[in-house]
Amino acid sequence: MKKASLAILVLTLVAGLWTVAAVGETYKVASDTTWPPFEWSDAEGNLLGFDLDVMRCIGVLQGFEIDISSYDWEIIFDDVGSGRMDIGASGATIRPDREEKVDFSAPYWTSDQAILVRADSELNIITALAGGYTVGAQLETTGAGFITDLIAAGINVTLVEYTLYPLAVLDLINGNIDAVIQDEPASVASATAEEDISVAGVIKTDENFGFFVAEGDPKGLLALINDGVAQLKALGVYDNLIAAYMGTDLVKVEAAWRASIGLLDDGDVVGFASQLATLANE
């Protein structure tokens, strides 16, 4: 029967995919690619962003390949913790409750939380958080945790959680909620794209971002990552990546990235970062 042979074909295909997934020294990187400028997917489906390019550069310096997958934020710690994925690179704040599941690298970025409101709103950072209003945040993020702590402290604020950060912004624009709390770079990116919203203020939380691996670091990756970040800083690559991604126009960065990524494929880490920074800021 034709249908049976088709099914067998499909099953063989699955078996094939299994073996591909099981072998190879390529490290699997998980990232919630809905969060510019740290990680997102460009108009051609290329995954780029600060975190991802730092990982790519480390891979070149330390001699390993990486394979990046788009992940849902809610399961990223579970899947890295279980060893299904090798490295998490997703703008993750180093937090004790997360350290129960995964091990973090040394901090590579310090971030603060920002509050987004509608542009015509009269709320400021204090009234938005303590005036009995509704604040949106992405599930399981430090921003959501911040509001939960406020509520626990008896402050009059309501939290609404979203699976994706952009959906919180959409609800803010539509008037279903009064404010959104999110890390500063992503908030600035949203406010730049949308004239209907603006950043009401920044809360200095001094959160440290870390890359993460399964608990106990079974593949010995943290040393490679920490040493890699140090090398990138010494080479000036790190500053160039910051200059390329932070506070620049996303469309411009995407074009710059596509024009420069060939250099990284050839192993030229320094050339890649400097060209990316130059083109993105032109």
Place this chain on the structure above:
Amino acid sequence: MSTIWQSLELLITRGLPMTLLLTLGLLGTGLLLGFPLAFLQVYGYRPVRWLCRGYEQLFRGVPALVLILIFHSGLSRTFDILLPAFASALLALGLRSSAYQSQIFRGAIQSVGEGQMLAARSVGMSKTQAIRHIILPQAFRLSIPPWTNEFSSVLKDTSLASAIGVLELMKQTTLIFTRIQFIHGAQWILVILMLAALIYWALTYLGNVGLSFLESRMRIPGFETKGQVER
């Protein structure tokens, strides 16, 4: 306008292939398991029948998303079985579809009159021969219309695989509207979702047209299924 074309192209090149592969894989797995399950439920010995019935009840009674999460996170947490996301989705949704398909085939088998089995046995066919040459060809034709329904439903169930990070049509849709709302604004989210809806609709339509064609090709003129034997 160019943004729409660009997004459509990305949906078709980077999302559609995985959706099609998943749909084929699910329907294939479901067919491969569903057909024997149906026969065992009708002709099997009593304990076998109970077993098949239990399997079918289990997989039809649990929401698809719960099954996906059980196969993906549950197995890894409890038994250290690490299936790739694609395999988790294929298994969870495939087993579920096999339970639904087994009911489609069971209904088809049972609507072939019992007299036909008796007649086949009376001319000296064994039970297996009767199933193979008399029941199966008729049941197969009868099962095409309800199977069309299962195809339409399974095709859209594949979107649930996006929850565990399988890069199919729905996940790609999310990635595109995320980027677009950062660049062109939030009103674009609706546009991108409509594009995804259009692709799902077109796939369902094309699949249904194909299956109706198969149905009409297989039809035997003047053939009727009637006549129940009174016991």
